[in-house]
Amino acid sequence: MNYWLMKSEPHEFSIDDLMRKKRHHWDGVRNYEARNIMRDRMKVGDLVIFYHSDGDPSGPAGVAKVSREAYPDFTQWKRSSKYFDPRGTKRDPLWFMVDVAFVKKFKNVIERDLLREVPALRNMPLWKRPRLSITPLAKKEFETIVKLGTK
DNA sequence: GCCAACGTTGGC
DNA sequence: GCCAACGTTGGC
Numbered sequence: 207m208n209y210w211l212m213k214s215e216p217h218e219f220s221i222d223d224l225m226r227k228k229r230h231h232w233d234g235v236r237n238y239e240a241r242n243i244m245r246d247r248m249k250v251g252d253l254v255i256f257y258h259s260d261g262d263p264s265g266p267a268g269v270a271k272v273s274r275e276a277y278p279d280f281t282q283w284k285r286s287s288k289y290f291d292p293r294g295t296k297r298d299p300l301w302f303m304v305d306v307a308f309v310k311k312f313k314n315v316i317e318r319d320l321l322r323e324v325p326a327l328r329n330m331p332l333w334k335r336p337r338l339s340i341t342p343l344a345k346k347e348f349e350t351i352v353k354l355g356t357k
Numbered sequence: 358g359c360c361a362a363c364g365t366t367g368g369c
Numbered sequence: 370g371c372c373a374a375c376g377t378t379g380g381c
Contacts, residue, residue, distance in 0.1 A: 215367085236365095237376075260367050318368080337366055337375055 208252040209348035210243070211332055212270070212306070213259040213339040221256050221268040221311045229273055229307040233281045234289045236301060240340040245276040245302045247342075254306055255343065255351050257332075258315055265316045266351050274305035312355030326350040 212232065214220070224230055235241055252272040258264055278299035281289035294300030321327055327350055331341040343351075 213367085239376090264368065335375095336368085339366085 207345075208247065208249060209254075209343040209345055210248065210252060210272075211255045211257050211266075211330075211341050211343050213257045216258045216261045216267070220258065221308075224256065224268075224270060224306065224308045225311055227308075229305055231274075231279075231305050232303045233279050235279070235303065235339060236289065236291070237337075237339060239338055241302055243340045243342070244304050248272050248275065248304050250275055253309070253348060255348060256306075259339075261315065263315055263317045265318045265321060266312065266355060267315045268311040268355070269309040269352060270306040271309050272304050273307040276302040276304050279303040310356075314355075316351065316354050320354070321351075324350060324354070 216222075218234075219230070232244070235244065250272055254270040254272065255266045256268045256270050258267045261267070278294075278296075279289070279301040281287040282291045282294035282299065282301045283296065284290055289301075291300060322333075327347055330343065330347055331338070335341055
């Protein structure tokens with residue numbers, strides 16, 4: 207069982223959207239490292255901190271879990287999509303996505319400034335890799351964030 | 358294979 | 370909306 211932090215801009219796709227849909231594909235990842243994490247390391251049942259980036263405020267907004275392992279991100283083939291990428295073919299897809307299912311929504315988004323001050327979260331990869339949209343979490347880090355979100 | 362230029366992310 | 374940080378592209 208692995209733990210992850212996945213960032214989404216809430217005006218694109220928020221924890222409320224996931225709550226309403228119950229389950230959704232995580233399309234639009236166009237970074238190789240994040241792609242490799244989804245393609246090679248994410249397993250059904252892995253737990254995810256759903257993080258609102260560029261939000262008001264930015265920070266963890268809830269919990270999701272991986273409900274389908276990696277498969278090709280179809281938006282790479284859609285000419286009308288902003289994620290269209292002609293380098294990805296049906297035979298040899300370049301980009302992948304997983305499906306995630308809703309688990310819970312935090313009462314409030316945990317503010318980034320608060321997260322910064324929590325000793326148990328000092329070594330989160332998120333701080334070192336601010337541009338990476340998917341980062342691993344240790345079990346303890348995941349549990350610490352969930353505790354902050356549900357108290 | 359280096360690295361400058363470019364484009365994007367995301368906090369503010 | 371700005372802009373620093375940083376990942377990616379492409380010329381050499």
